[in-house]
Amino acid sequence: MRYLPLTSDDRSAMLATIGAASIDELFADVPVDARLDGPMAGLPMHASELAVERHMAALSRQNRAAADGPFFLGAGAYRHHVPASVDHLIQRGEFLTAYTPYQPEIAQGTLQMLFEFQSQVARLLGTDVANASMYDGSTACWEAIVMARRITKRGKALLSTGLHPHYRSVARTMAKYTGDVLVDGDPSLDAGTDWAALADKIDRETSCVVVQYPDILGRIDDMTALAAACQAAGALLIAVVTEPVALGLIKAPGEMGADIVVGEGQSIGVGLQFGGPYVGLFACKTKYVRQMPGRLCGETVDANGKRGFVLTLSTREQHIRREKATSNICTNSGLCALAFSIHMTLLGEAGLRQLAAINHGRAKQAAAELAKIPGVSVLNNSYFNEFTLLLPTEARPVIHKLAERDILGGVSLGRLYPANANLANGLVVAVTETVTAADISVFAAALKEVLA
Incomplete structure (x- = not known):
């Protein structure tokens, strides 16, 4: 296929169609102080491949590794610590793919891995069902909030002050476009959580209460009473877990009554990697499964009666009518989910x-x-x-x-x-x-x- 760059007339026609006077208007939502007003200082306009390699190698030597x-x-x-066997196994041909397993007859390895991943996540988080992963913990948290809105037909979410501020920031960014009302605040330096105070704030407009477990200050609390308060008011309890290793020692949120449990799976199988890519975990009670975002892999039998795996539920707009889609999440963190599942399997x-x-x-x-x-x-x-x-x-x-x-x-x-x-x-x-x-x-x- 030939690459035909746009002409000035092409660009003008496209801008006119969308009602923008210039390309700069497309970046209006980016803060001015975050935009470049010209080429980056200190970088030449062009350089040889060898020179670029040397320059990048010199920059990399300034990094400090975590170890x-x-x-x-x-x-x-x-x-x-991520065992070396994890990196070895994720590169096997049965698994190594960046594409969605639409054709089950040629993607049984990937589909079975996702099925096992879902089973592990559901058991770890103490829920009935889990999906095939999300982008990361923060976007999974937001997806849980809008899922609660769909279920309860309410638009106010109470966010614990112990919720990670970056997760709060993602929720605030997205809520600007959905109309959801978020009630939140900064934590106080107290030994206990704010969960009792949250329970007192639940009203008939509340769609959900979002808590982190352990929270941003490392505090751990029993959410059973809060879950009961949410249930009595018709709201959902969403628990966020950013350190899944903790669930090897403390009680799972689902076992304490959380309706939706989301989190970041990076701790298991995935290195720090300068902040990503990571793997979002998303699980819930069975009765809410059709409102869950992302995709769900299921087990079946083929024409010969042999065990097989397929995509059972795919709720994104590409698969069903746009107005019926529960999410615009277009993929899952497949490779990171595989690393998570392999590491979890090795641990047992x-x-x-x-x-x-x-x-x-x-x-x-x-x-x-x-x-x-x-x-x-x-x-x-x-x-x-x-x-x-x-x-x-x-x-x-x-x-x-x-x-x-x-x-x-x-x-x-x-x-x-x-x-x-x-x-x-x-x-x-x-x-x-x-x-x-x-x-x-x-x-x-x-x-x-x-x-x-």
């Missing part, structure tokens, strides 16, 4: 529980040692592998000074909530199985030195 020193970052993305139930126990044990060790530092205290009464430290000074400069010592000491609440001075001294610290006792000691010594 290069003590690493305590979390807040929704976690460093876990016993392995996941053991991994979770190791995470919690290392976190307890770190919390105890860090709390010995003068002026430092641990906010949480309960936590899994992530907790919030209260420092005697603003956390952001402390984080920068630790980074100068090659220690990534956590995520400051000042970074997550830059407009809220009340949270400036909070520091969220994540401790996974990749953290050693030596890492904890180095971190504690450096933090003590920086705060002195």
Whole structure:
């Protein structure tokens, strides 16, 4: 096929058709300070392939890998050990594809993997059914909110203050175009969650209540009473899980009455990868399955009576009438879902529980040692592998000074909530199985030195 670029007349005709005076108008929703007003400074207009390779290699050498020193970052993305066998197996020919398995007769490997993935996710989250994955946790959270609107015919969602601020931001962005009313706010530095207060706010206009478990500060609470309050008012309870490894040790949200459980599956099988691609988890009660976004793989038998797999439900606009579509999600995170499923299979139930126990044990060790530092205290009464430290000074400069010592000491609440001075001294610290006792000691010594 020949490539025929557009002429100036072609562009003018297209702009006239959509009612735009210039191409620049197409970027009106992008903040002015985020737009380039010309070529990027420091980059030549053209260069040889060899020169570009050398330049990019030099840039890459400035990066710091997560394994290069003590690493305590979390807040929704976690460093876990991914066995080398995961990377090997996802490249096998039975699985390696970037395309949707529309033709089941030639995609049985991919379809069976997705079926197994769904089974694993449903069991992990404590629900009846799960779909074949979403883009990531934040978009899965939003899809759950609009799913609740379809089910309840209501348009107000109560978001816990403990919900990740990036998830809240995605929901606010999308709600501008749907008319959903979102009631939210920043967390307070309390040991307990705001779930009891949320229950008191539920009314007949509420479509859903969204909570994170464990929440952004690492706090864990029982959602049974909140689920009962939602049910009594005809609203749905949506639980968000950003650290699925925790469910190897704590009770699954579905078992406590959550109607929809979504989350980020990156912790299992997927590396940090500079922030993506990740894999969204989405599960719910059986009675809501036809309102679930994405696609669902099912088990059947072929003409010869042999076991087989097919796409059972596909709810996007490409498959059914646009007005009947529940989502415009056009694919699932297939390769990341495969990595998740393989890692989960390698672990098994016993392995996941053991991994979770190791995470919690290392976190307890770190919390105890860090709390010995003068002026430092641990906010949480309960936590899994992530907790919030209260420092005697603003956390952001402390984080920068630790980074100068090659220690990534956590995520400051000042970074997550830059407009809220009340949270400036909070520091969220994540401790996974990749953290050693030596890492904890180095971190504690450096933090003590920086705060002195």
